[in-house]
Amino acid sequence: YLIPLSNSQYPVNQTTMHRPSLSACQLILRSFGRSGGNIVASRRFASSMNVRDALNSAMKEEIERDPNVFLMGEEVAQYDGAYKVSKGLWKLMGDKRVIDTPITEMGFTGLAVGAAMAGLRPICEFMTFNFSMQAIDHVINSAAKTYYMSAGDVKVPIVFRGPNGAAAGVGAQHSQDFASWYSHCPGLKVVSPWNSEDARGLLKAAIRDNDPVVCLENEMMYGVSFEVSPECESKDFLIPIGKAKIEIPGNHISLISYGKFVGLCVEAAAELAKEGIQCEVLNLRTLRPLDEESIVKSVMKTHHVVTVESCWPQCGMGAEIAARIMESQAFDYLDAPLTRMTGADVPMPYAQALEAAALPQVADIVRVVRRTLNRAAK
């Protein structure tokens, strides 16, 4: 899945490189539950919150705020959510606002879309987006297209949310990344949060949006904690849909990603910083509409770009970003072709080593960055 590169005309000048300085507002301080890393406390941050609690609190607040908002999906109520994302909501809000559905995606998704057409604001949970394929006709034909087909008469203010992409060892039918499929379609908005701040702000914005919004989460991020700012804890904290965020600024290469893989880019950036390579990590946050302006601006600054995703290579997000760069003024600023790091072009294997090999890893990102910058392999 790695496209061979031509030699860069402008090798990175050793003398101009320096250790990147990360100001407080760009420091992402986090502890990864699995690796047990340290939390470095900062006075600017109010508290620590994991992605699950971010989503949970966002839904709770929006259900409390607007009587038309309700949550519907498999296991969301009495089981507290298949991944406990809706924990405590049914006990608090009751049967009317948090509804367990039968295991019939096509039926309940259609029902949720119909309810949205009739003026309610459903949050329709897919246990994973793999099951959304059973209901995809309703997401696209019933939800996404209706505002247009009705010339603006019928609005569909629905949110489709749930885990997307690979988990851990769940095999081929439960590991697909749908970023590409959904961001292909006009009439949908598509967001993909990485950290807790993203999760809270994007989900709240999605619920308040009058268009159908697909919110692609990741199961592996639910348990991960992040420091969040006091603003993030406000009941009206919203992140604008359609705006990417520079998680770490840098001058040498742009790493463009979404969801869980932003975290890998951040880790790769830290490792590369040790040898003086400044990576700019761009967290897309929204996949449709894509923040082309931020992408172009970043590439014009750094002249090098790598995209990271877990979609398959053909027609994935990296393909779209590559095309957009070629079509923009950023093309003239490129010193090397874009590399898209993607999931391997296979159905996801089960064995752990195979699964790891089928997805981009931090070491892969580091290797590809060095190659793009025409550095000798270590």
Added chain:
Amino acid sequence: MLSTRPYKLHKLESGPASEAQVTSDEARKYYRDMATVRRMETAAGNLYKEKAIRGFCHLYSGQEACCVGMEAVLDRNDPVITAYRAHGWTYTRGVPVKAVLSELTGRASGCAKGKGGSMHMYNHNFYGGNGIVGAQVPLGAGIAFAQKYREDKRVCVTLYGDGAANQGQVFEAFNMAKLWDLPCIFVCENNKYGMGTAVERAAASTAYYTRGDYIPGLWVDAMDVITVREATRFAKDWCLSGKGPILLEMETYRFSY
């Protein structure tokens, strides 16, 4: 007083009235509406042959008694959703003939500004006009769900054809409607053909009024407008008294594709 044609009942102790009062004003209105729909559809058929209408054009000719008879009992606050054979319903839901024909011929003065076409016409409490066979059924259950959620004392009429009656999502909608007591009148417009295929070749059971299983059902001779009207009155009362959904099979006939 006129007699209604006999009904067949499924899981119902009793059915609609066997006699109905019809005033001459009512009779004239029903006739006028049915004749208008027939003329509009005939005009559409001619425009389609002239290629002034492109793509799909599914005509309601022959089925007029169904939409007119049902609308005699429904009011504009009861939402309706149907599939793609929608022009008759579009008219009875308040869209003028001119706006329908303008939409069919792709004009900006069409009811969807030319962006929808034959299968995507909407109005207040009329949710189309849906192109995907069967998709409108869970949507309709969702509209009924919204009414129950808001405690509106309304019914949602969700129409589908004999072809759609075999779709899985229809049964998924039935399940949730019955489970949650949704005020939904499911209406199967059985015109004996699903696209080009006769019902006996597509359905293991053509007794569509029984296929809601645990949902009570009524078979209606829908070539008679008063028979349709009384069945609709019965169904609306049923739903509004909190008894949950009900299924009506309107046996009718269409003259075109």
